Amino acid sequence: MLQSMTGFGSSRLDADQYTISIEIRSLNSKSMDLSVRLPRFLAEREYEIRNLLTKSLVRGKVSICIDFSRNKAQKALNTINKELLQAYYRQLEEAADMVGAGKHELFRLALQMPEVLQQDQGEEESGETVWETVHPLLQEALDSIHTFRADEGKALTTEIVSYIDRIRILLAEIEKRDPVRMEHIRGRIKGHLSEISNSESFDLNRFEQEMIYFMEKLDIAEEKVRLINHLHYFTETVYLPEPTGKKLGFIAQEIGREINTIGSKANDAVIQRYVVEMKEELEKIKEQINNIL
Structure with missing residues (x-):
């Protein structure tokens, strides 16, 4: 199932002597872009915190803020x-x-x-002790942002699969239209053949070879097969458990190539309209892939 790179997670502890609050936010990014804000006494833990977030969140523009504050009674000391x-x-x-x-x-x-x-902030004696409290709170905030990302991912999954299904429907319409297109092409070729066959310089063998080459250039059978395979592969990849955003981006590129080739070879106004609609759906997919982990 897809996961969104957009997310928010938080945790909080109100103890007798202090309050700890943690907020983690993430947006889409091509790589891990991590910003960390910590209390001074946790500075030596920054490397450990960065590794934990990078391993857990994988990718995104991520910011974490850990806030530590003494309660009023402690501040008065x-x-x-x-x-x-x-x-x-x-x-x-x-x-x-x-x-x-x-x-x-x-x-x-x-x-x-x-x-x-x-x-008296008591930071010197509280650093290690407070870290023992911060660590599980950090994991709680990570669990929270994972839940957020998963919920967003469910919505993205439904949306992207609907776009893929729409491309399948349009491809089926092209499949229905293709025999009519080829018949029109054959009719035009026969008409031209009757016009030039009476010419003294007419070479039937060469003409047949050129027509075979021409018909192969107009044939979109292979592109249709490859496109439907790419659509199946895309759908299978959507439901894989691991992060698949980059892989889906590569598959979308292949889908785009086949759609463009069908459009360039079709030589038919009706199929061209279907191709334009398929491109619109593919653009919607690409926009959503930018936010997929």
Whole structure:
């Protein structure tokens, strides 16, 4: 069954001390184009995360965002850099003495100086511990995006198979029309034959050889057989379990070649209209293949 390259997956954990949320998005791309946003304490895990996503998602323009935030109670835990506070206070005290200013606000001013109050994020001790929580959440987000891609793939499968079926119907119409086309061609040849057979330079053997060559050039029997085989192969490939987007693209190219050859050899207005409709259906298929994994 087909899978779409477009997808979205997410997971979230609200713990007592922190919240972790993961979002994975993917769009169509010819190869794996991966963008990763991580908390600083997971930077050393980026290579592992990239390998996991590349192996799991195979192809697409993929972005992942892992967000880690402390809860309000944890955010309120600040520590005071006492040595820095003392240094700022002494400098402010010296400045106040120098200009003869009051000292009742010095403590508040020193406390507000840069890096005196430091927020305790606890990242140093939480890196490995949090990763043990992030890893299964990451797998949950991947499972979610796989489900999304599979659901989109079911819709794509139904749509693409309907286009293939339409090409089959049009090919059947060409099959019905082909004997009429050939009869018209024979009639025109017989008419020309009666006009030139009385010529003194008329060479019947050469004429027959040229007519055989001409009729072979107009014969579309092989193209019809190859086209129906390509259509069967395309349908079989659609339902394979592994990713088949690139393979379907190659088969679509072969389908296009046979349709174009039928159009160029047909020499019949009715068949040409069928060929145009087949090309329209094939273009719809190619558009959808761009989004198939």
